[in-house]
Amino acid sequence: MIFPYKHIIIIDKESKVPVYRQIAISIISAIKNGTLKAGTHLPSSRELAKILGVHRKTVIAGYEELDAQDWIMIVPRKYVAVSEDIPLLKPQQWGETNILTPYEKELAIPFRIIEEKAVNKNAISYPDIIIDDGHPDVRLSPIDDLLKTYRSLTSRKYAIKNANIGTTQGTLNLREELVTYLSVTRGLNISADNILITHGAQMSIYLSAQLLLRRSSNIIVGKPNYPVANKTFEETEASIIEVNVDDKGIDTDAIEKICKRKNITAVYVIPHHHYPTTVTLSVERRVKLLELSRQFSFAIIEDDYDYDYHYTSSPYLPLATGNHNGNVIYIGSFSKLLDPALRIGFMVAPKNFIKQCTAFRKIIDVGGDGYMQNALAALIKEGELKRHLKKSKKCYHQRRDFLDVLLKEKLGNYVSYTVPTAEWLFGYY
């Protein structure tokens, strides 16, 4: 009696799983549940193709898959049979099993506590609207284009050669594309050696802080400031000196006074859309800050995470583009532009600093995803990023104005606020 393969091998031609793999999966499950025993001869590919009503090549592909996985052995021109050694992963046990499920316990060895305050949830969610502190709406982003390129980069033969190269500093491809992009959008005159690709603005802040600051250092930050940046500086045990932020940005006169009394290693500024007040640093203060940096030899950590979003006015060129001695560390990100899950940002600095940041970053996590970086490079090169930015700016602008009208109409008697020039809706103190 012939084995009822037609009932064992279930093929659903509507399924997204290729038919050859459906054949393989069915046979594996028959082997696993004992229906097909070790050593059992299977029908020839020609016979099985006839039984199942599929092309012979499909059956051959299924058999090859099974052979590659050691479920069957193929003896060419002779027979196909279920393997004698069924390839189940059987790790070897040793010692006694821990019935106490050790990971329910606490780690009893002393370790450093990174105190984490209760998270301040700023996001307001509706079924279709999310108001938070600046995540992009991924539905507007050209993620599909990005992934299409990613796929083609991994499928080509040269994928192996390309992807592993230089991912600690970031692929040369993306860094070279950024040289042009940062020149066009920000007037920066740099080379690929001045760029380190990171997992986002936060990693650039962390690397800069770790390399610049130590227990004896002083760093100046705005008050209020992006709290995660403060936390990052605290990690280095440096002293954090807060300077007021008013409607022109951080108070540079106050910085000058402090510099006369103390040795300052670095000043952290967010020149566009200061977090959380959304103000932009005025021209006078920009000039003054660069002067002070030259005079007192401090580094400026310029966190320009939000340069690309402006509604009613053009952005100012970064401090990094201004007249400085190479002591501006410029930080940017693509997470705000495309997708908060896309962890790609960058740091621009003199080569000697980039080199050490790269060496340090190697210890932290080796590097980033080279394919994704090259896919992003292609997106920038083809102008797709610029197109996306224009479209999404317009869309966010309209949403802002729509909400503004609604708020004034419905809640005008109860709330007052300033409409920001960026994508943020509320300054929240």
Next chain:
Amino acid sequence: MIFPYKHIIIIDKESKVPVYRQIAISIISAIKNGTLKAGTHLPSSRELAKILGVHRKTVIAGYEELDAQDWIMIVPRKYVAVSEDIPLLKPQQWGETNILTPYEKELAIPFRIIEEKAVNKNAISYPDIIIDDGHPDVRLSPIDDLLKTYRSLTSRKYAIKNANIGTTQGTLNLREELVTYLSVTRGLNISADNILITHGAQMSIYLSAQLLLRRSSNIIVGKPNYPVANKTFEETEASIIEVNVDDKGIDTDAIEKICKRKNITAVYVIPHHHYPTTVTLSVERRVKLLELSRQFSFAIIEDDYDYDYHYTSSPYLPLATGNHNGNVIYIGSFSKLLDPALRIGFMVAPKNFIKQCTAFRKIIDVGGDGYMQNALAALIKEGELKRHLKKSKKCYHQRRDFLDVLLKEKLGNYVSYTVPTAEWLFGYY
């Protein structure tokens, strides 16, 4: 005279660029080069569709794209015209331009030097073969399946809600999938709270080291050892004590002697395929090491980056699965399995430690790519990862044996070596 739109708007129906976007791109370029002036009225969508021989909806889509980008204004039922304000990004200049291109200088502010020795290039490359210290061949990996899922996750409406959730610790989706995966493959009995998703094994080592070690700490490592791990421990200023690795792995008797004299905070071990000698820690030493860990209260940092690849013997269950008090920090990675560019790894530890590592990781780089994590979760759930592992193991095994035969045949009189049980070809001292 009607404007020669047919000559300005070039449509290539074979192109991968959608026709509506080709229309938009052509019009933008005509605006940019001055062919179409500000205020010029464009034909109605119906007229242009006729001129170009495309569907009217295609023209409308093109016009909407142009409108979204502010290149044209659409006055419904009246006219469509080239915008008066052409939307070029014109950042505002301020202060003097720095003609000295500041980033050619060195950063003159003192900063920490992470000494990087000249890289020891171990890879041997041929046009189609690369021999290195253990990168997977991406051509064998189911990257396509992974990216297909990634795309579907970003395209759906719920993408926004899903992707931002909990990416510092890793998506719950992937952590839950790993609970099952690590139970099936390694016998680990844990919950999603015991897992932190990192960018790979190296990040897990870095986080553990930073939290466990300080200047006064002692850590034991193998000699020879994975050099990047040593570098990571050096960063904490802890003292590194080296213990010989022989053909049974790290010498546990030597560890015992040291523990009697000194307070040891942690022992770093690579139980499978120790880097660079490829030896596996013997059963007796596994039992002994766990005993010592209980007796002397030290943490074991178990770097099991290569658990999944075995050719001739089954793997041993990890130390983490053995009888311990919750003081084993277990480290694994998917970069070795799928793609070195795919930066996803994990750490398993008691909840109190995972919580602090998560808080610390937030400062370093906020988190990973939530979509990619969920795509990987789907790959594991559908059994695709397991199938891939079986196939690629077989393929690597064959390549190893093929090279072994070739080496014996061609160079047998000149070289001697031990064929390793893992994917490595040579132990290199």
